[in-house]
Amino acid sequence: MVPSAVDPLASPIWDFLRPQLFADAPIQFDPRLTVLMPGMAENQHVYPVAVDARGLGAIDQIKIWSDLSPAQVALTYTVSTGAPFVGTRIKLDQRTPVRGAARLKATGIWLIGGQWVSAAGGGCSKAPVSRVDGNWAKTIGEIRGQARREGDSIRLRLAYKHPMDTGFVDNIPAFYIETLTVRGPGGVVLAKLDTLQSVSEDPGFTLLVRAGAEVSVLHTEARDTNGNVYAARVPIAAKPRRPTTGLSSSCCQK
Numbered sequence: 001m002v003p004s005a006v007d008p009l010a011s012p013i014w015d016f017l018r019p020q021l022f023a024d025a026p027i028q029f030d031p032r033l034t035v036l037m038p039g040m041a042e043n044q045h046v047y048p049v050a051v052d053a054r055g056l057g058a059i060d061q062i063k064i065w066s067d068l069s070p071a072q073v074a075l076t077y078t079v080s081t082g083a084p085f086v087g088t089r090i091k092l093d094q095r096t097p098v099r100g101a102a103r104l105k106a107t108g109i110w111l112i113g114g115q116w117v118s119a120a121g122g123g124c125s126k127a128p129v130s131r132v133d134g135n136w137a138k139t140i141g142e143i144r145g146q147a148r149r150e151g152d153s154i155r156l157r158l159a160y161k162h163p164m165d166t167g168f169v170d171n172i173p174a175f176y177i178e179t180l181t182v183r184g185p186g187g188v189v190l191a192k193l194d195t196l197q198s199v200s201e202d203p204g205f206t207l208l209v210r211a212g213a214e215v216s217v218l219h220t221e222a223r224d225t226n227g228n229v230y231a232a233r234v235p236i237a238a239k240p241r242r243p244t245t246g247l248s249s250s251c252c253q254k
Contacts, residue, residue, distance in 0.1 A: 003032075004029050005027060006029070009067075009097045009114065009116060011068075011097045013067055014067065017067060017072065020072075021063065021065065021072075021073070022101075025108055025109070025110055026108065026110070027110045027111075027112055028109055029112045030056075030112065032111070033051070033052075033102055034053070035049065035050070035051055035052075035113040035114050036052065036087070037049045037098055037115070037117065038117075039116075040117065041092050041117055041119035041120070045091055045200060046089045046200045049074070049089070049090055049100065050085070051077075051087075051102060051113075053084035053085070053111070056102065057104055057106065059103060060078070060079055060103055061077065061078055061102070061103040062077040062079065062084060062100065063075070063076050065099055066090065066099070066198065068093070068094055068096035069090075069091065069092060069093045069198055071168075071197050071198040072198070074088060074195065074198045075195045075199060076194045077192070078191070078194075079191065080209075081190045081191070082153050082190065082207070082208045082209035082210040083153050083210075085206075088199055088205050089200040089203065091198050092119035094119060095117065096116070097115065098115065098116075099113065099114030100113055139161040140228075143160055144158070145157065145158045145159070145232055146237070147218050147234045147235065147237065148236065148237045148238070149236060149238055150208070153208040154208070154211060154218070155206065156191075156205075156218060157204065158180070158205050158232075159202065160230060162176070162203060164199055165197065166197040166198070167197060174197055174225060176199065176225055177199070177223070177224045178196070179192070179223045181220070181221050181222075182207065182209055182218055182219070183220075184209075184215055184218065184219070185211075190211060190218070211236075215236065216235060217233050218233070218234045218236060219233055219234075
């Protein structure tokens with residue numbers, strides 16, 4: 001298959017979504033863009049998606065979204081350093097196209113990939129588990145992380161305890177992590193994520209960033225819509241290891 005401007009998934013709302021997502025920027029549906037995800041959502045509240053744009057040239061931004069969810073966009077990843085790869089988990093409200101897009105830095109063209117995914121309803125319109133059992137306030141802000149060297153990159157995995165409320169459940173307003181920034185020495189930004197409420201409860205993120213061999217720690221900071229800040233220092237391991245709990249972290253309310 002060759003890149004095309006015609007939606008291969010024939011989404012019923014693509015013509016409505018396109019200007020919201022990309023304004024007047026050029027787009028191509030390109031099978032070379034790898035969007036990793038299962039064809040069926042076993043749990044519509046926690047559906048894994050990853051976009052891998054390595055090998056397509058310099059990429060400066062990546063998006064993940066689902067066409068037919070009430071809050072379509074899950075995240076926008078600004079690639080500062082490292083490989084153009086990002087993974088997370090999202091909510092799905094019904095059968096829908098799930099897609100990723102990567103923008104070529106040299107031309108501004110968005111390359112788009114994805115597929116239809118079968119899912120039961122309610123991923124965005126039911127209260128998260130932590131709201132139902134009432135323990136969200138006890139665990140909110142807990143962070144688990146892992147960083148390890150992988151070739152010339154560092155694979156960073158982060159997971160947060162957070163309800164990620166969509167605002168679509170009666171009497172529960174929208175409340176979610178909206179930014180995640182990864183910094184190296186001197187506060188240099190290595191990666192930045194802008195996230196929205198369609199990311200799953202207790203969100204997890206996987207990134208590939210780059211930092212010199214002398215760097216032993218990454219600094220991460222997430223901020224939610226209530227102004228809470230969740231910061232952590234994630235040590236970089238030379239070899240794979242189990243995710244670390246009890247990171248050097250802090251949570252404060254602004």
